[in-house]
Amino acid sequence: MKNTRSEKRVTITIDGKPYQAAEGRNLVDAAKEAGVFIPSLCYFKHLDPPLGTCRACTCKVNGRNVPACMQRVEEGMAVEVNTPELIDIRKALVEMMFAEGNHFCPSCVKSGNCDLQHMGYELGITHMRFPHLFRDRHTDYQSRRMVLENNRCIKCRRCVEEVFTDQGKRVFMYQNRGIETLVGIDHEQEALLTEAQAEAAMNLCPTGAIVVRGKRVAKPFGLRSFDQQSEQEDYGIRWSANGDRSPREKKMVATVSLAGCFGCHMSLLDIDEEILDLVDLVEFHKSPLTDIKRFTQRCDLGIVEGGCCNTENIETLREFRENCDILVAVGECAIWGGLPAMRNTIPLGECLEEAFINAQTNDEGEGRVPYHEDLPKLLNRVYACNEIVKIDYLIPGCPPSASHLWKVIRNILWGEEFSVLYHEFKYD
Ligand code: SF4
Ligand code: SF4
Structure with missing residues (x-):
């Protein structure tokens, strides 16, 4: 389908404000020219007709929910972008x-x-409202060069529509249908791509x-494409505060690391000289930071790092819930399982076999799965904390940065208003 764009200017409204736009312009581009951000993961100007697959650009046009990338500007078009309902749908x-x-x-x-x-x-996605499916779809390692x-x-x-050999043959194709749809590689055609074409496929x-094997992204943290850059001006995740600045009496805090790597605890301490202020504000009770092993008093705040991978984790988490007024899950592992949940796609028996029986460091025939009645029993999968007890707040990130953590904790304990800056909000 050929796009016949007119340069005639027409009037449209976006969120009630009138704008002039070129008739026939793609709505995502027209909104951008008007300074209105419409997110998209599959809209690329040079693909015409647009793919329209991701639906992340869903807006209301003349009262109907539609993907903005599939709309062309027309006179009198009434577009809604930033209503609470649409923001939530896109999220x-x-x-x-x-x-x-x-x-x-x-x-x-x-x-x-x-x-x-x-x-x-x-x-501003901080956690998923939907359960993780932990699917185990095919990973294709057959090509000499590419992994899919x-x-x-x-x-x-995008790969299906854009990656071709010099002979005009497709390299990627869809296989199966519905929720079983997968992308497949034509290995013969893939082998005909040049190195530059293969890398371009990875980048698109x-x-x-x-x-592409061996083509790791070599840029260090801080310099990668999206480390500091937001497409939206003044972007910051606003968290509302109740505005009630109660007096800052010292609060009692307990912390624990369940199935986590202690990264969130490290981050908690990574606040440089602010740690001196902190000593005036909070006192740590049961925590790896104090080595206090038992609750001997009630705590205002419990901070939990890591999800639950064994029976001891569950017992400890329940103890925290019982002894803390407010319980906060910190970091991705506590929120949905994180890296330890990589095992959720594999049956527990296979994980143990791979780790203890077939381990490359085992002597021939020496491997065995450790067992002792005092060892905590492994669960069939890694559970998020809120699957076991009620969690009052989630602080996302892997790990959340120190300033992110303490801004949220101050807000929870004393109602201090804050916003998390784009570069403070990281999952890697
Ligand atoms: S593999 Fe292809 S279809 Fe899947 S996300 Fe990448 S470009 Fe899109
Ligand atoms: S794991 Fe993270 S970085 Fe990798 S594809 Fe998924 S969202 Fe992107």
């Missing part, structure tokens, strides 16, 4: 992408250069689904 759509794939950003080569991850930051990780694919269709994928 929910992107949350679904995270929940239905396996997105373990800290172990992903695309982290920091990933459009999906970036969109999570732009939309279908668990990270959002089925935007908005996620880390297409990886």
Whole structure:
């Protein structure tokens, strides 16, 4: 379908304000020219007709919910973008992408250069309202050069439509239908791509689904594409505060690391000289920081790092719930399982076999799964804290930065107003 664009200017309204736009202009571009951000993961100007697959640009046009990338500007068009309902719909759509794939950003080569991850930051996604599916889709390692990780694919269709050999043959194609749809590689055609074409295929994928072996993104933290950059001016996640500045009596805080790596605890302490102020504000009770092992008094705040991977974790978490007025899950592992939940896609028996029986460091025939009645029993999968007890607040990030953590904790304890800056809000 050929686009016949007119340069005639017409009047449209976006969120009630009138704007002039070129008739026939794609609505995502027209909104951008008007200074209105409409997120998208699959809209690229040069693809015409647009793919329209991700739906992250859902807006209301003349009262109907539609993907903005599939709309062309017409005289009198009434567009709604930033209503609470539409903001929530777009967020929910992107949350679904995270929940239905396996997105373990800290172990992903695309982290920091990933459009999906970036969109999570732009939309202020702090956690998923949907349960993670932990699917085990096919990962194709057969090509000499490429790996296709279908668990990270959002089925935007970009690779199918854009990656061709010099002979005009497609390299990627859709297989199966409905929720079983997967992207496949034509290995013969893939072998005909030049190195530059293969890398271009990796880069055009908005996620880390297409990886070229050995072509890790070499930029250090802080310099990757999306480390500091927000597409929205004045972007900050606003958290409302009750405005009630109660007197700052010292609060009692308990902390614990369950199935976590202690990274969140390290981050908690990474506040430099502010730690001196902190000593005036809080006192630590049961915590690895104090080595106090038992609750001997009630605590105002319990901070939990890590999810639950064994029976001891569950017991400890329940003890925290009983002894803390407010319980906060800190970091991705506590919120939904995080990296330890990578095992949720594999049966427990297979995990133990791989780790203890088939481990490469075992002597021939020496491997055995450790067992003692005092050892905590492993659970069938890793559970998020809120699947076990009621959690009052979630502080996302992997780990959340120190300033992010303490801003939220101050807000919880004393109602201090704050916003999290774009670069403070990281999952890797
Ligand atoms: S960096 Fe992107 S593709 Fe990789 S796990 Fe995170 S969201 Fe998924
Ligand atoms: S592999 Fe990447 S480019 Fe291809 S459909 Fe999946 S997310 Fe899109």
